[in-house]
Amino acid sequence: MVASEPRAGGRRSKGPRRSTAGKRRRATATGWSPAPAQRxxxxxxxxxxxxxxxxxxxxxxxxxxxxxxxxxxxxxxxxxxxxxxxxxxxxxxxxxxxxxxxxxxxxxxxxxxxxxxxxxxxxxxxxxxxxxxxxxxxxxxxxxxxAAPDFLDLPMVPGSGREVPPWVLAGPVLSRLQSLLHSMRRGYREEEAVLRRPRGRIIWPEYLARSLVRGRWERLPCRFPDLGHDPRLRRHARWVLERVRAD
Structure with missing residues (x-):
């Protein structure tokens, strides 16, 4: 349908708009990629x-x-x-x-x-x-x-914990964890702790709100740099090892 010519002092009339939902759906559908084949x-x-x-x-x-x-x-x-x-x-x-x-x-x-x-x-x-x-x-x-399990230094085996016990599939993971723990280096990170002797910086707002009002003048909340390994990474590695040991 062709739009009519505009009239002087009037508004230009337009024909009905065609719905693009179908085109969008078709374009989206053709853009889908097939699911990868399961190994x-x-x-x-x-x-x-x-x-x-x-x-x-x-x-x-x-x-x-x-x-x-x-x-x-x-x-x-x-x-x-x-x-x-x-x-x-x-x-x-x-x-x-x-x-x-x-x-x-x-x-x-x-x-x-x-x-x-x-x-x-x-x-x-x-x-x-x-x-x-x-x-x-x-x-x-x-x-x-x-009989102790022998963990091979090979890639991951296709499968899930429902098909194969996790300790059978854990060989590559344990090898990488071993390499990761051996290559870990100590670094500085910021810690917070309540001490009896000042260390680093005293967190005065927290000291006034929690220690002083309760009469615990010797409890000093401090923020200081500490040299050590990443505790979060060590916790994750320990969780994996305990899971394999439990299985």
Whole structure:
């Protein structure tokens, strides 16, 4: 609809405005990005049957199907992690091409698996105890065996605390906490405390409002610089260590 010509001394009339809500909704909808694909966690049982690894979990979308020439690169990138878990890799033939299977050993735990094409962690492999996670400690206690967890210096394993116990996933976190605590340096920070002898600056308003009116003349609220480690960072590190120890 075309707007009419303006008249002398009058107001210019306009045609009906078109609603842009639909356009905005369409523009917003087309701007959405698809949700990232969740990295798969392959599960096995200690001493159990082999687990087949689908090539789609490690190779991005491409024209060829199957592992192709990436099997050697997959073994080279993931063999050290699987060796630490006591697992063995088998390459078997099939009508659809070669298949990669992982045979679990007698060790339980979880390791990340890298893509042979990108080198990034795209999946994980976990070996659960046949007695389940809640029963492995009870079995070791009754048999008298002593077993301490071995925390590997590897990237984070895909998964959550609902699928895998936190202490199994805590290896990379503990390694980084160890490096952080070793590299911590003492620094000055401002502290406040109630002392019997003045130190730094006396907070006179607080002294008059809390100490003097109550007859506690010897209690001096002071603000002073103190040399030490960051207490908040140490509290966070202690919380993580206590959580892993409790699990």
């Amino acid at each position: 798969r966690l392959h599960r096995a049982i200690d001493g159990g049957p082999p687990v087949s690894l689908a090539f789609q979990d490690f190779l991005p979308a491409r024209r060829e199907t199957g592992w192709g020439s990436y099997i050697d690169a997959f073994l080279r990138m993931n063999q050290p992690a699987l060796d630490a878990l006591g697992a063995r890799v088998e390459v078997v033939g099939s009508p659809d091409g070669p298949l990669v299977r992982v045979v679990p050993g007698t060790r339980v735990g979880a390791v990340p698996l890298r893509s042979p094409q990108t080198g990034h962690v795209t999946a994980g492999f976990i070996v659960t105890p046949r007695f389940r996670w809640a029963g492995i400690g009870r079995v070791l206690m009754e048999t008298g065996w002593a």
